[in-house]
Amino acid sequence: MNETTLHQLRVFEAVARRGSCNRAAEELFMSQPNVSLHIKQLSKAVGMPLFEKIGKHFCLTEVGRELLATSQEMFEVLDNFESKVVSFKGLTKGKLNLAATKTAKYVIPKTLTNFCELYPGIHISLEITNDKCIGERIGNNVDDLYIMSYIPENLEVNLLPFIEDSLVVVAPANHSLAGVKNIPLESLKNEKFIMREPGSGTRSVIQNLLYEQNMEVPVKLVLSSNEAIKQTIAGGFGISILSYHALMPEPLGKELTILDVENFPIKRTWYVVYPAKKQLTLIARTYLEHLMKTSELQRQFDSMNNELTHNLSTHNQLGHFNDYKNYNSISTNVVENLLVSR
Numbered sequence: 001m002n003e004t005t006l007h008q009l010r011v012f013e014a015v016a017r018r019g020s021c022n023r024a025a026e027e028l029f030m031s032q033p034n035v036s037l038h039i040k041q042l043s044k045a046v047g048m049p050l051f052e053k054i055g056k057h058f059c060l061t062e063v064g065r066e067l068l069a070t071s072q073e074m075f076e077v078l079d080n081f082e083s084k085v086v087s088f089k090g091l092t093k094g095k096l097n098l099a100a101t102k103t104a105k106y107v108i109p110k111t112l113t114n115f116c117e118l119y120p121g122i123h124i125s126l127e128i129t130n131d132k133c134i135g136e137r138i139g140n141n142v143d144d145l146y147i148m149s150y151i152p153e154n155l156e157v158n159l160l161p162f163i164e165d166s167l168v169v170v171a172p173a174n175h176s177l178a179g180v181k182n183i184p185l186e187s188l189k190n191e192k193f194i195m196r197e198p199g200s201g202t203r204s205v206i207q208n209l210l211y212e213q214n215m216e217v218p219v220k221l222v223l224s225s226n227e228a229i230k231q232t233i234a235g236g237f238g239i240s241i242l243s244y245h246a247l248m249p250e251p252l253g254k255e256l257t258i259l260d261v262e263n264f265p266i267k268r269t270w271y272v273v274y275p276a277k278k279q280l281t282l283i284a285r286t287y288l289e290h291l292m293k294t295s296e297l298q299r300q301f302d303s304m305n306n307e308l309t310h311n312l313s314t315h316n317q318l319g320h321f322n323d324y325k326n327y328n329s330i331s332t333n334v335v336e337n338l339l340v341s342r
Contacts, residue, residue, distance in 0.1 A: 003044035004045045009071045011038040014052065016068045017140050020058055056146075072141060080279055093121035094283045099134050100126065101201055103108060103226060105242040106271060107163060108147055111294050115287055122283055130224070132199030144284035146273040150201040156276035162295050167205060168258045170230070170247070171239040175280075178257040185213055185262050190237030193217045197224040205266055206241050207248040211261075230256065241266075297319070 015022035015035065025032045043050050050064035060068060081095070100108045105128050112124055127143065131150035136154055138146055147162060169188070196203040209219065220238055223229050226246040232261055235242055235253040244265070247256075272291055273278065280288065 002040060004048045008038050008042045009074065011035055012042055013068060013071050015039060016060055016064065017142065076141065077156065079281065090121045091122065091283060092214060096283045096287055097143040098124065098126045098145055099137050099143045100128055101131055101134060101149060102128055103202065103246055104147045105332060106245045106248060115290050130197065130199040131201035138273065139274060141278065144281060145288060147270060148201065148270050149270050150204060157273050158276055160272045160292065162270045162272050162291060165270055166244045167241050167268065167270050168244060168265045169261045170233055170242050171257055171259050172233055172236045173254050173257045175257060177259050179261050183259055184193060184263045188217055188261065191217065192220040194221045194223060194229050194232055194238050194240040195219045197222055202241065202243065205268060209263060209266065216317060279302055283309065
């Protein structure tokens with residue numbers, strides 16, 4: 001394997017992790033034929049096939065699994081070395097790989113803006129996906145830090161509570177239950193539900209609640225985008241359960257309403273997660289501290305927002321949501337300014 005390059009190993013690792021040359025090519029910004037060529041050259045250097053096709057699936061051979069484990073160990077050693085080099089140089093340049101749940105996209109980019117202003121030489125990659133895919137990325141040690149609401153099973157990880165979240169029932173503003181107080185959960189049986197895709201943390205929370213209540217709801221549409229769900233609700237198709245954070249950036253005025261349903265809002269916590277045995281780079285540790293400062297400052301402003309949140313529940317209409325939105329926008333700006341000043 002004297003002619004094997006580090007780049008070939010990274011291409012191989014991406015193909016093994018993503019399960020196909022096409023998906024690996026997209027991730028690496030390479031052409032599919034170029035990826036296939038690297039795998040062919042690496043197999044030739046090893047002297048044995050690294051993949052085998054079983055039906056429609058692209059699977060690692062035994063030799064391929066050994067090479068993948070060895071490659072991942074090499075990358076970890078190299079990452080640790082890069083971290084030490086960065087610590088010698090200071091935070092003037094380097095990289096940070098993050099993965100966050102789809103709902104967290106309403107929060108994380110703001111923290112990245114502040115962080116990049118503080119450390120302009122840091123290159124950041126942010127993958128937005130659902131909790132199931134993030135769990136897979138943790139198992140493969142793809143990123144430095146992960147932001148998610150779902151606690152991975154069968155994985156040894158460090159968990160740091162980040163931000164509190166609430167799930168609410170969202171419906172068209174002209175819904176027959178709009179403005180009704182203490183709606184029984186059973187009343188939702190006759191509603192057309194729009195649900196997030198399998199693997200979504202929000203979907204898992206909803207399914208657990210329905211299981212506990214021994215209840216089923218008719219799922220008429222599955223969408224992987226919170227924005228698409230909001231637009232579909234506004235169009236009168238049905239109702240859904242969404243995060244408050246998904247409603248905050250651009251409430252749809254008088255087109256949506258939050259239903260006052262028993263057992264709602266459902267409280268949950270977002271966590272910053274990383275493998276238990278992982279040695280964080282200096283950049284990752286610095287960004288983690290940055291997130292924790294954001295979390296603490298946000299908690300301070302959350303207490304200030306409680307009265308307005310109560311008013312929102314009283315009005316129960318996103319048409320009355322603008323006051324809360326504007327106040328929260330001011331609060332967020334103050335948080336960001338405090339972070340920058342630090």
